[in-house]
Amino acid sequence: MSEQPAANKGTIRVLQLYPREMNIYGDWGNALVLQQRLKWHGYTPELLEYNVGDDFPDDVDIILGGGGQDSGQLVIQDDLQARGETLRTMAEDGTPMLVICGLYQLFGKFFKTSSGAVIPGIGILDVETHGTNERLIGNVCLDSPEFGEILGYENHSGQTKLGAGVEPLGTVTKGAGNNSKDGHEGARHRNVVASYLHGSLLPKNPAIADFLIRTAAERKFGSFTPGSPDDTFTDLARTHAARRPR
Amino acid sequence: MCWHNIKVACPNWDILRSMFSLSVPLGKLVRALSRLRGGGSALPGLVVEKIDPRFMERTLATVPLGVAVVSGTNGKTTTTKMVVELLESQGLKVFTNRTGSNFTRGVAAALLGEVDLGGKLDADIAVLELDEAHAVHFVNRVAPRFCLLLNVLRDQLDRFGEIDKTATLLQKIAEKTTGTVVLNREDPRVARIATTVSGPKVVYFGLDESLRSTFPNDDDMRATASSPHPTGAKATTEPLPAADVVLRRVGPDDADFEFDGGTVTTGMTLRGVYNIFNAAAALALARSVVASSGRTAKPDGGERLIAALSKVAPAFGRGESLVVDGKPLELVLVKNPSGFRLGLKSFAAEGYATMIAINDNYADGRDMSWLWDVDFESLRDGGVDVVTGVRAYDMALRLQYDDVPIGSVDTDIPDALAAFIASSAGRPKRIFCTYTAMLAIRRELSKITAVEVVS
Ligand SMILES: [Zn+2]
Numbered sequence: 056m057s058e059q060p061a062a063n064k065g066t067i068r069v070l071q072l073y074p075r076e077m078n079i080y081g082d083w084g085n086a087l088v089l090q091q092r093l094k095w096h097g098y099t100p101e102l103l104e105y106n107v108g109d110d111f112p113d114d115v116d117i118i119l120g121g122g123g124q125d126s127g128q129l130v131i132q133d134d135l136q137a138r139g140e141t142l143r144t145m146a147e148d149g150t151p152m153l154v155i156c157g158l159y160q161l162f163g164k165f166f167k168t169s170s171g172a173v174i175p176g177i178g179i180l181d182v183e184t185h186g187t188n189e190r191l192i193g194n195v196c197l198d199s200p201e202f203g204e205i206l207g208y209e210n211h212s213g214q215t216k217l218g219a220g221v222e223p224l225g226t227v228t229k230g231a232g233n234n235s236k237d238g239h240e241g242a243r244h245r246n247v248v249a250s251y252l253h254g255s256l257l258p259k260n261p262a263i264a265d266f267l268i269r270t271a272a273e274r275k276f277g278s279f280t281p282g283s284p285d286d287t288f289t290d291l292a293r294t295h296a297a298r299r300p301r
Numbered sequence: 302m303c304w305h306n307i308k309v310a311c312p313n314w315d316i317l318r319s320m321f322s323l324s325v326p327l328g329k330l331v332r333a334l335s336r337l338r339g340g341g342s343a344l345p346g347l348v349v350e351k352i353d354p355r356f357m358e359r360t361l362a363t364v365p366l367g368v369a370v371v372s373g374t375n376g377k378t379t380t381t382k383m384v385v386e387l388l389e390s391q392g393l394k395v396f397t398n399r400t401g402s403n404f405t406r407g408v409a410a411a412l413l414g415e416v417d418l419g420g421k422l423d424a425d426i427a428v429l430e431l432d433e434a435h436a437v438h439f440v441n442r443v444a445p446r447f448c449l450l451l452n453v454l455r456d457q458l459d460r461f462g463e464i465d466k467t468a469t470l471l472q473k474i475a476e477k478t479t480g481t482v483v484l485n486r487e488d489p490r491v492a493r494i495a496t497t498v499s500g501p502k503v504v505y506f507g508l509d510e511s512l513r514s515t516f517p518n519d520d521d522m523r524a525t526a527s528s529p530h531p532t533g534a535k536a537t538t539e540p541l542p543a544a545d546v547v548l549r550r551v552g553p554d555d556a557d558f559e560f561d562g563g564t565v566t567t568g569m570t571l572r573g574v575y576n577i578f579n580a581a582a583a584l585a586l587a588r589s590v591v592a593s594s595g596r597t598a599k600p601d602g603g604e605r606l607i608a609a610l611s612k613v614a615p616a617f618g619r620g621e622s623l624v625v626d627g628k629p630l631e632l633v634l635v636k637n638p639s640g641f642r643l644g645l646k647s648f649a650a651e652g653y654a655t656m657i658a659i660n661d662n663y664a665d666g667r668d669m670s671w672l673w674d675v676d677f678e679s680l681r682d683g684g685v686d687v688v689t690g691v692r693a694y695d696m697a698l699r700l701q702y703d704d705v706p707i708g709s710v711d712t713d714i715p716d717a718l719a720a721f722i723a724s725s726a727g728r729p730k731r732i733f734c735t736y737t738a739m740l741a742i743r744r745e746l747s748k749i750t751a752v753e754v755v756s
């Protein structure tokens with residue numbers, strides 16, 4: 056926690072999507088972790104917000120989206136559709152993005168509620184979600200080929216099916232994940248990481264935070280030289296969290 | 302003596318039900334037997350409910366001023382206790398309950414202890430703490446005359462999933478209320494309930510504008526002054542309705558309450574803005590009950606209410622002040638982001654040694670995400686001396702990301718507490734703790750030092 060050297064590697068702009076409506080169960084922690092780790096790696100973080108009706112900022116390097124209540128999803132629905140093309144282009148272009156829970160669902164093709172209503176998504180991810188009356192809730196561990204063991208906490212009643220155009224983020228070793236059958240969690244496409252895990256996700260999974268930062272730095276500056284964040288507490292928090300019951 | 306014996310002896314509940322006039326004496330017998338074996342209080346309630354399923358409704362229906370329920374996600378227990386003490390100060394006889402695992406059964410059991418053999422309850426009013434989980438089931442059986450709805454904070458997510466759902470449960474209580482609904486004007490989800498009820502009278506308790514910033518609601522969690530919350534914006538630009546009781550100011554050991562067009566300053570035993578706001582809630586409900594009882598004529602009624610208010614102490618384990626080695630030690634219960642933020646805002650960090658104890662047992666909630674919805678910047682200057690609990694390292698990690706210095710981290714609560722007391726000798730101490738961590742700390746404190754309970 057010592058003072059980090061003054062940032063000199065350049066500015067990375069992190070945009071939070073709809074932080075007012077889509078920011079539940081600690082998803083703010085993801086923004087805080089990116090902000091701090093950018094500093095610890097020697098960059099200057101710039102945290103931006105995009106809310107319903109705002110102008111969409113230029114030169115965004117990382118996009119973050121969180122979960123929300125059903126009511127929050129309804130509030131942002133139309134605005135998100137209006138920004139769909141912009142976000143799809145950015146995703147295909149390789150912009151690193153992390154979307155959790157509610158925005159994971161809306162980054163997919165659609166969300167069909169248990170009463171049959173269909174909320175269209177923006178189709179960045181080849182996934183579809185069906186609302187159920189079963190709530191998948193509790194601690195989750197997964198094995199990810201890219202990031203190793205991922206730890207978090209899920210709380211959702213939408214069940215997500217992956218299509219051919221995405222890979223799962225990992226295989227579940229504790230908890231439910233995307234749905235109660237398939238044994239996998241989250242989705243990966245280009246540099247988009249999608250997951251149901253709150254917890255918050257990034258604090259205890261800095262490998263994902265550093266992937267987003269590295270990808271952003273390489274795209275913007277051509278290379279990434281890491282700093283040396285002190286992850287002592289992170290490692291201990293992971294050890295203790297992994298032992299907790301579902 | 303074993304409960305199975307009674308079940309074997311009474312295999313046909315229907316026969317007993319048909320002679321339901323026996324239910325009270327039999328229930329009382331069962332209750333007495335259960336006392337002898339030191340059994341759980343709900344068992345007699347189970348027996349009486351089996352024999353006489355309408356016992357609770359019938360008995361509560363005989364209470365002259367009816368039933369008042371207190372609900373909301375935070376502060377029910379202490380607020381219920383306050384309402385009871387305020388009404389007792391007016392000479393009213395109050396029946397009240399302690400919340401349990403089976404609410405209606407628990408109420409039935411408590412009623413059995415209070416009714417006479419003819420089944421009559423010697424009380425003017427029943428004041429019940431009603432958990433949201435039991436709300437619909439209860440109000441469908443017993444329509445309350447009064448309800449007090451405190452707040453909808455992120456708390457019971459493990460059980461309900463979404464706070465909007467919790468608001469709907471509170472709304473059901475309001476819909477069934479026949480007399481007066483008392484609402485928190487400052488909580489948008491609670492205040493909104495006013496638009497959904499048509500029968501009962503609606504009364505608000507509220508906060509002075511200067512205190513509102515100390516009560517961030519979950520919607521405003523990340524909304525800043527420069528970017529007001531869009532869905533809440535309507536609520537803040539429309540003029541707020543007048544409140545029956547307004548908390549105007551909170552001092553170190555006193556507070557100003559406005560009602561009946563005047564402002565009264567009173568000393569308070571309770572500490573923390575959050576508790577004192579609940580005192581305003583209790584006062585609003587008590588005033589509605591007193592008005593309907595026809596006791597308003599008494600000239601000193603208001604003064605006695607205020608005197609009672611000043612003496613109210615928190616319910617057991619909800620935040621209390623002890624003395625350890627001649628210095629105050631405050632236990633502050635934190636169980637959700639709003640509660641933790643309120644705790645940090647209500648109690649200034651300066652001059653205090655600080656410990657944080659975070660468990661994630663079932664009673665605390667398993668999800669640690671909420672720690673990331675609390676800002677810990679107010680602890681940056683003084684730091685946190687000791688972090689403990691099952692999820693101590695989650696807490697330490699959270700503090701690291703807010704640049705808060707940490708003395709030591711130890712998941713073992715007894716060891717951590719001993720180290721904390723040793724290292725903070727001569728300083729007042731404050732411990733923020735989750736529910737099961739608080740129980741562990743109290744147990745330890747009674748072992749390692751003479752504990753004098755101040756309030
Ligand atoms: Zn979620």
